[in-house]
Amino acid sequence: MFDYNKRLNRALEFFDECTHILILGGPGLGYEVGLFTYGADMDPDLHPYMAKYLLFNIENGFQVLPDPALPAFYAKYRKVFYDNIPDSKVHADLFDLVRRKHYFVMQCNPDRTFEKAKFPPENIFYMAGDAHLLQCANACCAKVFEMPSAEELLSGTPLPVCPECGGKTRINLDTFPDKNFVPSPTFTEQIQKHHSFVRRARKRKLLILELGCSIRNHFGLCAMQISEYLARRFPGVRVIRINRHEALSFERTSEQTALFDEPIARVVADMLSARPAPKRGRPKAPTPSVRPRQR
Numbered sequence: 222m223f224d225y226n227k228r229l230n231r232a233l234e235f236f237d238e239c240t241h242i243l244i245l246g247g248p249g250l251g252y253e254v255g256l257f258t259y260g261a262d263m264d265p266d267l268h269p270y271m272a273k274y275l276l277f278n279i280e281n282g283f284q285v286l287p288d289p290a291l292p293a294f295y296a297k298y299r300k301v302f303y304d305n306i307p308d309s310k311v312h313a314d315l316f317d318l319v320r321r322k323h324y325f326v327m328q329c330n331p332d333r334t335f336e337k338a339k340f341p342p343e344n345i346f347y348m349a350g351d352a353h354l355l356q357c358a359n360a361c362c363a364k365v366f367e368m369p370s371a372e373e374l375l376s377g378t379p380l381p382v383c384p385e386c387g388g389k390t391r392i393n394l395d396t397f398p399d400k401n402f403v404p405s406p407t408f409t410e411q412i413q414k415h416h417s418f419v420r421r422a423r424k425r426k427l428l429i430l431e432l433g434c435s436i437r438n439h440f441g442l443c444a445m446q447i448s449e450y451l452a453r454r455f456p457g458v459r460v461i462r463i464n465r466h467e468a469l470s471f472e473r474t475s476e477q478t479a480l481f482d483e484p485i486a487r488v489v490a491d492m493l494s495a496r497p498a499p500k501r502g503r504p505k506a507p508t509p510s511v512r513p514r515q516r
């Protein structure tokens with residue numbers, strides 16, 4: 222089904238039918254708002270690290286940078302992906318689209334774009350962990366604590382040592398090969414909320430929105446595995462996969478999926494245009510089918 226409007230109408234049918242929406246936010250969604258994790262479009266503050274340390278992507282930096290370079294790297298990473306998040310129309314449109322349903326977000330990048338667009342934090346699972354927290358690098362204890370601010374780190378404040386063993390600390394992200402990630406109490410609570418959402422939703426009408434998710438693991442998440450597992454187990458599950466940067470594939474393309482390689486912003490804006498949300502509150506019944514805008 223190559224025609225865009227036909228695929229969009231299928232996506233709208235899935236949206237009208239569903240009661241619950243699971244949003245899987247991937248790196249491609251970040252790219253659309255300027256949060257690049259590799260390549261020439263990387264934020265200028267982070268680009269020098271790519272050249273100097275020959276990083277394949279920004280996640281490599283957490284693993285291969287020497288200790289003296291880490292505080293400034295953490296500070297710059299934190300400024301780009303946590304403290305100074307850009308305004309995002311695609312996230313705002315997405316919020317207006319999904320807020321009339323039960324929804325939950327699995328965000329594989331640790332950036333805060335969803336929260337900035339008014340998604341309630343209690344509806345978000347940050348699968349990669351928290352970019353503003355530190356933990357013991359040896360995972361000797363379950364403690365996590367606030368990282369010094371970007372300004373403090375850039376002005377020479379060293380990373381604190383572990384309060385239990387006195388060893389090194391590091392960023393609380395699940396991106397290291399040693400599996401020493403320490404789940405914070407918030408992280409554990411988010412996992413429980415995610416499980417409980419999927420348990421409630423999977424036997425009802427669950428729509429999975431895969432937005433720019435990598436076909437490979439990214440920060441430990443392979444979104445396609447999650448969607449395909451749920452779609453295989455539960456015939457009522459539908460999937461809208463929007464992936465502009467990588468080849469699209471899905472075994473059950475005929476019935477359960479709508480595939481897009483257009484920009485996420487375009488597809489979400491067209492869905493919202495066909496299913497406009499009221500200014501306030503939660504919209505009630507879906508509106509009748511409307512022919513999408515021609516481009």
Ligand SMILES: [Zn+2]
Pocket residue numbers: 357358359360361362383384385386387388
């Ligand atoms: Zn320790």
